[in-house]
Amino acid sequence: xxxxxxITAAIxxxxxxxxxxxxxxxxIGTIADYCTAVGIDLREVRIVPDEQDRIVAAVNALRTDYxxxxxxxxxxxTHDDITADSxxxxxxxxxxxxxRAKAMxxxxxxxxxxxxxxxxxxxxxxxxxxxxxxxxxxxxxxLGNVFVMAGVPAIMQAMLDNIGPTLETxxxxxxxxxxxxxxxxxxxxxxxxxLAIAHPTVSIGSYPSMTQSGFANRIVVRGKDPEALDAAxxxxxxxxxxxxx
Amino acid sequence: xxxxxxITAAIxxxxxxxxxxxxxxxxIGTIADYCTAVGIDLREVRIVPDEQDRIVAAVNALRTDYxxxxxxxxxxxTHDDITADSxxxxxxxxxxxxxRAKAMxxxxxxxxxxxxxxxxxxxxxxxxxxxxxxxxxxxxxxLGNVFVMAGVPAIMQAMLDNIGPTLETxxxxxxxxxxxxxxxxxxxxxxxxxLAIAHPTVSIGSYPSMTQSGFANRIVVRGKDPEALDAAxxxxxxxxxxxxx
Numbered sequence: 197x198x199x200x201x202x203i204t205a206a207i208x209x210x211x212x213x214x215x216x217x218x219x220x221x222x223x224i225g226t227i228a229d230y231c232t233a234v235g236i237d238l239r240e241v242r243i244v245p246d247e248q249d250r251i252v253a254a255v256n257a258l259r260t261d262y263x264x265x266x267x268x269x270x271x272x273x274t275h276d277d278i279t280a281d282s283x284x285x286x287x288x289x290x291x292x293x294x295x296r297a298k299a300m301x302x303x304x305x306x307x308x309x310x311x312x313x314x315x316x317x318x319x320x321x322x323x324x325x326x327x328x329x330x331x332x333x334x335x336x337x338x339l340g341n342v343f344v345m346a347g348v349p350a351i352m353q354a355m356l357d358n359i360g361p362t363l364e365t366x367x368x369x370x371x372x373x374x375x376x377x378x379x380x381x382x383x384x385x386x387x388x389x390x391l392a393i394a395h396p397t398v399s400i401g402s403y404p405s406m407t408q409s410g411f412a413n414r415i416v417v418r419g420k421d422p423e424a425l426d427a428a429x430x431x432x433x434x435x436x437x438x439x440x441x
Numbered sequence: 442x443x444x445x446x447x448i449t450a451a452i453x454x455x456x457x458x459x460x461x462x463x464x465x466x467x468x469i470g471t472i473a474d475y476c477t478a479v480g481i482d483l484r485e486v487r488i489v490p491d492e493q494d495r496i497v498a499a500v501n502a503l504r505t506d507y508x509x510x511x512x513x514x515x516x517x518x519t520h521d522d523i524t525a526d527s528x529x530x531x532x533x534x535x536x537x538x539x540x541r542a543k544a545m546x547x548x549x550x551x552x553x554x555x556x557x558x559x560x561x562x563x564x565x566x567x568x569x570x571x572x573x574x575x576x577x578x579x580x581x582x583x584l585g586n587v588f589v590m591a592g593v594p595a596i597m598q599a600m601l602d603n604i605g606p607t608l609e610t611x612x613x614x615x616x617x618x619x620x621x622x623x624x625x626x627x628x629x630x631x632x633x634x635x636l637a638i639a640h641p642t643v644s645i646g647s648y649p650s651m652t653q654s655g656f657a658n659r660i661v662v663r664g665k666d667p668e669a670l671d672a673a674x675x676x677x678x679x680x681x682x683x684x685x686x
């Protein structure tokens with residue numbers, strides 16, 4: 197084990213369309229996978245509506261509690277896109293059309309097409325760094341430890357790829373999955389609890405899912421120390437093998 | 442319009458496996474769709490890890506702010522299933538094996554198979570009503586305005602079906618979708634903002650998505666008053682038709 201401090205993160209999804217169910221979020225899973233892959237500990241997710249006071253409150257709560265905050269949604273050209281203004285308000289900084297962002301929009305739009313609405317996408321809080329958008333050019337931005345990204349999954353993914361190299365990362369959390377199949381959780385839960393106590397430096401979880409043919413249970417052991425992980429994995433495999441008899 | 446108070450809700454998803462990305466949540470979308478269909482205004486979602494202090498804090502924040510709180514996950518038989526104990530702690534009530542819940546488990550398990558781990562699934566906070574689980578019998582429960590449900594989507598859905606008739610519902614939010622197709626958001630954003638001001642009793646949003654052939658934009662108008670909704674819809678359709686030329 198190591199004393200390296202853990203790097204933590206939260207996600208804030210901004211959008212009435214997610215809360216109404218009309219759009220099913222895909223970004224949470226993408227960012228969660230990314231964090232796990234690079235050793236960032238995703239600790240919380242919130243989804244809030246397109247309302248400035250709600251966005252400001254969530255941004256300020258989450259940027260204080262975690263190393264990084266990733267937001268998605270609300271940075272387009274329409275009146276309901278209020279994320280940039282809300283993040284500026286959360287930080288108490290001004291916001292205006294940013295020449296760097298305007299130049300990016302001009303890569304896609306003719307000057308005569310850069311109307312007031314499109315220029316909204318160049319409104320960037322003072323002090324922010326831009327996050328390039330290779331797909332539709334309108335950038336995201338980083339202000340302090342907050343990364344503001346698009347809601348369209350393909351664009352969010354491209355922005356995440358861009359910011360990835362700039363992120364401080366920690367020791368990766370490694371994991372092993374032990375397939376318990378249709379072995380009922382109730383048959384191994386007692387022994388598994390004892391193994392969790394015996395292996396205090398790893399985290400052991402049991403995750404049921406349902407298939408056409410019934411329950412399919414998985415035991416997952418996670419941790420940063422490979423040796424401790426292997427020891428726990430071995431004990432869990434022995435348990436499952438013994439119970440399968 | 443009406444003065445009927447709106448019925449609000451939040452969702453709390455409990456589970457390390459969602460935050461790690463290993464499991465992709467499906468319950469948020471299901472509950473969001475349900476709320477929209479019955480006239481409950483889903484206002485917030487949080488995802489937190491399997492840690493009692495985090496669950497307690499989120500339960501107490503969300504049950505205070507909204508009419509209903511729906512939780513998913515963490516009610517199985519293994520040591521990492523701590524939702525019931527955490528909800529009891531949040532309410533400051535005791536928790537113990539509930540004879541009604543034990544009877545439900547005995548519908549599925551022989552008495553000699555009802556070991557200590559399985560009996561964990563019958564631990565219910567004092568004062569709670571049970572939510573039947575037709576699939577694997579282990580019940581969820583309602584305590585005050587908090588509904589505690591399973592994380593396995595099929596079981597969550599069945600529990601949601603069971604609690605549905607007990608929920609107070611509001612006026613349904615009706616919606617119309619106007620397909621803007623590949624008409625760029627930036628071409629209609631200014632006019633749409635003006636329509637949003639002209640139709641203050643409805644909510645107008647513009648939602649881009651990407652397809653193989655480029656952007657596919659949708660304008661969605663939502664509201665509880667059918668006449669106001671139709672008027673806004675008509676104006677937006679006229680706008681899109683005019684711009685499509």
